[in-house]
Amino acid sequence: MNEFTKLKALTIGSATIDIIASVEDHDIERMTMHNATSSFLLLEEGRKIDVxxxxxxVGGGGTNSAVALARLGYRTGVFIRIGKDLEGQKIKEVLAAENIDTHLVVEDxxxxxxxxIMVMSHVRNPTIFTNRGANxxxxxxxxxxAMFDGVDLVYIASLSGNSAACLTKIARLAKQAGSFxxxxxxxxxxxxxxGDIIEALANVDLLSINAVEAEQLALTLLPKGQPVATDAPVGDGPALLEKGLGGRSFESFIKEVCSLxxxxxxxxNGAEGAYAGTPDGIRFHPASKAEVSNTAGAGDAFATTFSAYAAAGADLARCLEAATANARAIIAAPDTQSGLLSKKEIDTEICA
Known part of the structure; x- marks a missing residue:
């Protein structure tokens, strides 16, 4: 029996139409910086490139998370903002096909x-041109x-532009309604x-970020802690546990964020894996190898799946295993939603 079918979820975030162009490696140049972590795709001015x-x-954090939760079995609604245009209607049609409640969708x-517009080549990590529009x-x-009445899980994806100012109110009302x-x-x-994020965290149960965002959070929001001796990993253990973040140990970072x-x-942390931390300790789960078709949407799949299992009371190990399985499925798919798994598929893969 799927216990998620008893639970109700609401996702909040962006909705986009994604146009994905795949370019063969030999048709576009790639430059990698040896003294940094950045790589660049080089487009020749005035040239028409065959793809x-x-x-x-359909993409965007609000819709990606809604589809993920619906496939897991949650009774899911979505709060997004779209334009009064054909693209907006397409998004509503896709959500309806996934049995997602769209009555809270705002038409601008x-x-x-x-x-x-996503340009994919070489390592399949797309460069993305975006017009955020109504988002x-x-x-x-x-x-x-009233939006949060009876909602077990409120998942707030990244909020764009002035929409970010709504985070504090969303988190406060969701927590007052008893939601995870x-x-x-x-x-x-x-x-x-x-400032808005640090205020909102008082009403947040689960904060999900990547390593780059965690570094920025450490430097921007938190006071300086115990400095580490080197920026490079000093051992062969999980990288963030060895390196630390923002001039402090990773353990200190987790405790400081939890105190908020x-x-x-x-x-x-990308291909390395993921860390789930609480005031009592940190659990690391390595990423599993997979054929990479498109890395876009992997973060949404991971964070949403972890949230779904955590809201249902699963332990950290189970949450990490389930999230890893769904992220692995999505990076093997050509877009941000088609590869998302059901709970039965995830649980079968975990137990295999």
Whole structure:
């Protein structure tokens, strides 16, 4: 029996139409910096580049998380902002096909539905051009306590532009309604809306971020702690446990963030794996190898799946195993949603 079917979820975040262009390696140059972690795709000015495929799909953190939760069995609704255009209607059609409640979807008469163009080549880690459109225009007036009535899990994906100012109210009302509150803020949100995030964390159960975002959070929000001796890992253990973050040990970072409110801090570190920390300790789970088709959406799949299991009372080990399985499935898919698994598929894979 799937116990998730008894639970209700609401996701809040962005909705986009993703246009994905796949370019063969020999048709585009790639430059990697030897003294940094950055790589660049080089596009020749004025040149028309042949691509192996161009596909269109629905994406964005709000919709990706909604589809993930619906496939896991949660009775899922979504609170997003779209334009009054064909792209917005396409998003509503896809959500309805996944049995996701769309009655809270806001249609903006002034701004268009968000769109993104992804260029994929070489290591399949896409460069993304984005027009956030209506995603930037959520307002406090559109958020009411009734939205959260009877909701077991409120998942707040990254909020764009002025929508980020709504995080504090969303988290407060969700917590007052008795929901398990999970949030996955993006790097721009952490950088430019630091005060709002630190205020919202008092009402957050689970904070999910990647290692780059964690470094920014450590440097931006938290006081300096015990400095570490080197920026490079000093042993062969999990990298963040060896390296630390923001001039402090990783353990100190987790405790400092938990002191702001969250019971669990989830930090993903790409191909290395993920760390789930509480005031009592840290559990590391290595990533599993998979054929990579597209890395976009992997973070959404991981954080949402972890949240779904955590809200249902699963322990950290189970949450990490389930999240890893769903993220592995999504990076093997050509877009951000088609590879998402059901709970039965995840549990079968974990037990295999």
């Amino acid at each position: 192996s495929s161009i596909k269109s799909s 008469g002034a701004k268009p539905t968000g769109q993104a 930037t225009a959520l307002t406090d007036d559109e958020i009411s306590p 509150v999970a949030t996955n803020p993006g790097i721009r949100q952490i950088t430019y809306w630091a 409110g969250p019971r669990i801090v989830l930090v993903t």
